[in-house]
Each structure stands twice: as C-alpha cells, then as structure tokens.
Amino acid sequence: MKLAYWMYAGPAHIGTLRIASSFKNVHAIMHAPLGDDYFNVMRSMLERDRNFTPVTTSVVDRNVLARGSQEKVVDNITRKDAEIHPDLTILTPTCTSSILQEDLENFVQRAQLDSEGDVMLADVNHYRVNELQAADKTLAQVVKFYLQKAQKKGDIATEKTAKPSVNILGPTTLGFHNQHDLTELKRLMADLGIEINQIVPQGASVHELKTLPQAWFNLVPYREVGPMAAHYLEETFGIPSVEVTPMGIVETARCIRSIQKILNDQGATVDYEEYIDNQTRFVSQAAWFSRSIDCQNLTGKKAVVFGDNTHAIAMTKILAREMGIRVVLAGTYCTYDADWFKEQVNDYCDEVLISEDNGAIGDAIARLEPAAIFGTQMERHVGKRINIPCGVIAAPIHIQDFPVGYRPFFGYEGANQVVDLVYNSFTLGMEDHLLEIFGGHDTKEVITKTVSADSDLNWTKEGLAELNKVPGFVRGKVKRNTEKYARENNIENITAEVMYSAKEAVGA
C-alpha cells in the first residue's frame, strides 16, 4: 500500500480509452463498476467535445460479483454493435476486472460471432502498466490487428507511394496540446514536400490502417505513445522511424535532418538545409529571441523542469541550449523509461529526479528555489504556494491547458510559443520582485467611507459569526445589504436571522 495524494499518470484503462476515442467510429466498452466512466466527463469537459464520448460501461455490480458477468458483457458488446455500428469495439479491462479474472477473451470471441464490427480485448494489466504505457500498447495492438487481418485477406497495400510520404503516429485525445501539434506537423510536412499517408490514431479509420506500409517512414513525435506501433511496422514491413521530438529550434532541425537522411536512403534527393536555415534565422522568432537583449537577462537564471519524458526532455534542452538558462533540476514521472530520460538530459542539467511522488518534486523545488518552474499543474500549484512562477509543459493538465487558440509546442511556431511561455514566466517573476522591493504598486490604505463606517447598528456575536461564513469576496456586499435592510426595518441588533431575512428580501 502506498499513501498517495496525487498521481501523474492515470490508470491503464485511461490510456486504452484515449486510443479508442481518438479513432473514428471505434467504441470502447469498459468492464467496470458504476462511476469508473469518469473518462467521458474529462473528454466532454477538458476537450469540450461536441459529440458523445464513444465509451460505455458494462457495469460490474453486486450480481456480477456473485455470479460472474455471464451474458452481460457479450450482450453489451452486441447491443452497441447493433445500435451504432462501430468498426471496432474494444473491451477495456479495469482494476476491477484485473482481479475478477473473468475470461474476457472468451467474451470477446463470443461477441464477435454476433457482431458486424470487429471486437478486441485491450491487452493491458492495471497493475503492470500506467495510462501512457497502456496507450502505447493499445495503439500497437490495433495497428497489428488490422495489418494482420489485411495480410490474411491479402488486400494489404505495401507498395510505397510515388512521392515521399509519412505516417504520424501518436497524437491522441486528451494529449497535451496534441491537436495543435498535429496541425503544426502537417504544415511542416507540407513545407518539406512530404505527403501525409496516415495520422494514427487521431481521426483515423481502422479500415485505412492496411495502407500504413505505403509510407516511406513513420514520424513518432511523442516518446510515450507511438513507439511500439512504429517498432512493429519497422520489424514487419521495414518502415524506418524518426523518433526525434521536433520541439525547440535545434531539435526541430535534427528531426528534419533525420527525415532527410531516411528519404535520401530510399532514393529521394531532398536537401532541407536551406529550409532549416531560413526558418531558423528569419521565419521563427525563437533563434532571434535567444540573441536579443531580453534573453540576455535570463542568462544563468535557475529553472526546474518536470513532466513526461517528451516535454521535460525537450524543455530542458531548450532552456539550457537555446536560452542559456541554468536547469538546476530536470525530472520525469515516467519511471518505467528512466534510462532514456537520463541519457537525454544528462548534459543539460545539474541534477536529475525520477519520481512519481509529488512530494519529492515539491521538496526539491523548495530546496533549489529556482526563478521559474516548468512542470505540470501540480508544480504550478507548488509554485503558487512558494511564489515561484510556473509554465505548464505537460499533463496532468486542467481545462485551461486545452486552449482554443492555436498553441502548438512543436515545429517553428511551437518554438515561438515556448519562447513566450518561458519569457512570460520569468518576467512575471522579476516584476514581482521589483514590486516587493519597492513596496507594491500603490498604497493599500484607501480611505473610504462605507455605509457601515459610522454605523449605529449592532452586530450580535452569532450574526458576525454567520457573516464570517460568507466567502470573503462577497462579504462586504452581504454586510452592506444586511445593514441597509436592518435600517429600513428599524432593527438595531443584527442577528443571523436578520442577515438571512435580508438575503431573502433583496434577493441576492
């Protein structure tokens, strides 16, 4: 048992649901108790999705506990198949089904007999993998399932496209700025003259997966979701992958150069150097920003970085290499992939922290007292508590991290966004210090004559106690309204009762 107040990565089934709900016309059925379908709320609230989330629960209740699911799961799958005709239904195990040890595979086979669409059991174990690993696994599973199916039917498409083309593997629903990153990646590919063969899983149709082998290469921008599918495609169909996250000016260039090499190896003759140079020096503002005097002021300032592997690594490199900021600590909660993290950031930071314990990272921040933090929502709140600004760079995230405006983190526009994020975090911090040195913007003692300043009214003890229960920001208003009411009704002693009568009378 572990005492936990907060977790960075969610349970396994969230990863599977993120993959299922990213595809077009794929439905997930969770084998779970009532209330475990909170995913639907997150999808509907955080992403403000306009459509109903394609997730249903086959409810595990007391009866299921006593007698087993029996026909229930099979019925639920076939019912959904008949109602909404999904291309694929993914039966999703949860922590509950992991310990019930029902033969879900058998349910899937039986449901398949009566279903038009395909049915599959997500191969994820709650106690072995987290949300991110499960997402990676499920994506690979779906890809493999449809390619093997196509191979069997003999309608797999393996001949390469005429022009260089790419599969982008990894963007999902509820991923940190994934939608914007995807738009930016499409723009980048268009600039490079590369056709998009498929984007998987976001918006993909499972029936099209059989054309994945036609791409010249796979681009896997996120370390957490996509590599397993890419490795399968590499092993089975020899499709090479580019696994460089194009975040920051230097890494974007490295990513483009990797693409260049892979294409030229396959007989294309492309040279992207001029494009990289032009973008870096004149189109994107990030390189110029690094040189500008604003950024000079950031030199040697201390920062702490914490997040998932993709974003924490990229951010550490940007801060250290592109802005001259001293990263005193870089950390990740992807403990299962810790070696990769260390290898990537070792040259760019003083200290590495691999932990899923928010207390450990909080303590480290307090000890190091950086000028700014780049982390998750949790680190933002740590920063709030000890007055250090924080830019959010990775999940877990809140609704404000799903902006409607265009905010990629990838590519050249992404580099611009990161510059703003970094710069705003630091200036705010500096402004704050200056205010402190000079004692604030303005004097706080404003001399006003409120209604109650020369009050002849008497607040009784219990009246005051009630008043103090009113939230601070409306307390003044409630006090004024109550006193006005008391005066109008010739009441001298204001009790709790008077206060609530006043509330009823003024209707507020």
Place this chain on the structure above:
Amino acid sequence: MTEETALNFECETGNYHTFCPISCVAWLYQKIEDSFFLVIGTKTCGYFLQNSMGVMIFAEPRYAMAELEEGDISAKLSDYDELKRLCLQIKRDRNPSVIVWIGTCTTEIIKMDLEGIAPKLEAEIGIPIVVARANGLDYAFTQGEDTVLAAMVNRCDDTPQVEAETEVEPKKNGFSRLLNFGQKEEAETQETEYKDHPPLTLFGSVPDSVETQLTLELKKQGIKVSGWLPSKRFTELPSIEKGNYACGVHPFLSRTATNLMRRRKCKLIGAPFPIGPDGTRAWIEKICSVFNIEPEGLDEREAQIWESVEDYVKLVRGKSVFFMGDNLLEISLARFLVRCGMTVHEIGIPYMDKRYQGAELALLEQTCVEMGVDVPRIVEKPDNYRQIERIMAENPDLVITGMAHANPLEARGFSTKWSVEFTFSQIQGFTNTRDLLELVTRPLRRNNNLKELGWTDLVHEEDAKRITV
C-alpha cells in the same frame, strides 16, 4: 408510501453515468473539520478524485489514497500491517480526531476485512476509525455520504440529552462562559422560547450557513434541534438516545435513516425534503405535526418567498424539464419545478427508496394534481442511450444531466444544467430558493442571450443523431 400511487415507476438497464460514491470525501472532509478520509483503493479511484475535485486537491486536503499494489491484491502483504503503517503516518502528519476508511470496489472484491481490522487498529493507535463501504458496486454518487453517515450513527453516544446538557455543558464551556456573560443569559432566555418536545436530531451534511438557516427556521416554530449528524467536528457528534426523533434533510440518506431507527431506536419523521419553499414548508409542517405543534406564519413565509423569486419563476413557467438522473435529488427537484409551473418529461434516478422518500413522492403527486400536470414517469437505474433517444424525440426545454452529456447535448441545441452543481450548492430552506432557481435558470438565461445569433446546432448533420454512449 402505498401501492395505490398514480406515480409510474420503471426500471431500465443501469447503463448510466454518475460519479463514484467515493466523491463524498470531497464535501465531507470539509464539513467534518477534524477528520481524515483514507480511500483504500486503486489508481482508478485516485484518478477520479484528483480530476473531479479540481483545485481542491492542491489545498492540502485531509484525504488521501491508500493505493493498493499487486502485493496487496495477491495477499502477499498483510492488510493490517499496511494500514497500520499508513494510519500512523497520517496520525503523525495530521493528527486527526477520526480516520474514515472508505472501502472501494477493490476492497470488496478481495474481501479485505476493514470492519474487522478497524477496531483492533483503533485500539492500537488511539484514533477512532470509521469504516464506510462507499463503492461503485453498490452505490451511486451521493449515496457515498449515506454510507459514511450510517457508519457514524454508531459513533454517536447515547447519554440522555437532557442530563448531558445540564451536567456536561458548564464544564465544557466554562471558560468561554466567563468571557461571555451576556451571551449566556441570552442563551438561557432563548431556551424558554422552545416548546416542550422530545429531542430532535437532523441528519445530512449541509454547509454551516444552511445548518444555521434550517435550525432558525425550526426555532421560529419553537422546535429545538438537539444535534446534527454530521457535526462540524467528529468530537461533537450529537448524542442520540432511544426514543429520540430524527429527520433527514437529503433524499439520499436511506441507510442512515435505517440505522437511526434500527440501531438507535430513533423515531424517523418521514417528511418531504426542505428543497424549495414548498418542500421547506412541508418539511417544517411535518415535523410540527409529529410534535403536535401548530405551525405559525408558514403561509405568509412561503408566499413571500415565492413573490421574491417571481422574476426567476417566470423564466421557467410553462417550460419542460428532463432529469437524466445521477444524484438522487431528482424527485425533490422535480417536485419543486412542477410547483414553479414546469412540466417534467422524466425523472431518472439511480435508486428509489419508496419508503424513505415516501412523503416526498406523495408531495410530488399532490403537486402535479394541484398544478394540473401529468405525473412524470420515474425511471430507476436509467439507460443513458435510451434516455438520449427520448430527449431527442421529446425535445425538452431543459435537461438536467451529468457532465458527460452536457456539452454534447448543448451542441445539439438543448439547454442543459449539470446536476453535480445541485449537490455542491446551497439549495435547502426558504432562504436559498433564489440560489436554487439561479442554477435552474442559468442555462435558459444564457441561451436567451445567445438566441438571436442563431448558433444553436453546432454539430455536423451526420453527427447530430449519433448517440455513442
């Protein structure tokens, strides 16, 4: 409630969205100030709490997960030792007056004997441990509070209340009485304002100000509230004696009511719930009638409240509402809205205790007759897919629903109010009528503002009819 009711009860498949009952820790840890809630479950539970509680999570909440790992599931580790380790850590860091263990689906399935371990550990570490099995296998959303309060019933002492007051109170408040001479006298004179009636305990967690409002409301009728379950602190739980009266303020507290009756031999006052001026009035009247007290001034009071909210009632009068059902407040809210002049298509509800809610159901029926509208169908354990089909067919003016469906319905041109807000707002008593209507009318007022723009249907045609829940 008798069988010859005109209300029409149906039961569907139970495929609906609701919050897990462990969510009750969110409001109970704030209500019971010296408590610590330990949810013994998995990452799934933790993820839900973390996301549903939003910013509260960062305010050093007095709750935590005892996250079960593979060793706990396969019984490689001793539950007793593990729980002892965590509870000692909690005692050291927070020193609460009570630790509430919330049992979850997982502890049910692996049959972890929380009720057996708790008394032993309690004796060993010296902090009361209350066990509540608020799991998704058995309960929905607000029923979590019911399981916690039902467990707390057993922790209330049973010293006769009259004696307790004369003997214990001077000792307890001796110091503060010295400081507040005048107030003590005031308190004593007030004492005589109460009529002679057996002790009354109210149960149900409400914000402190609502507690004061309802207490004052009964005081006006000369009725003294001897105690509230829960109280602000665990150490101040009311004492409950055999033969005392008890009355609920929430519709979802059937188990608590049952425990008060069976275990503590209380007499339960089955009243409608104090939601809306009509409900509040009926609630007070019922309590008065049990104590043979002639209620005073309720006519004027109710009329005056209705008058003061007429501007809001006007907005809903003649409109229709559909409750998808997720928090068990549905019957009371529907009854109130019928009184406001609305018609109700359907009342979805997770679980319907016809005995505990008997008086409320009768008032609903009576209200429908008086307002001249058809009695709505009540759908227990609803099926969200079919409900959305019905919503699309019946086109209600307002859908009260959980957050999973609110945005998709809005995008299809329906006005929705998310039901969770009713759980977290002050809606009880005369005083909060306006706040209640504020919630109900908000989508209508907002959508009135936007109407002229003509942007009601915001999904592509091929998606509009597609229900994938």
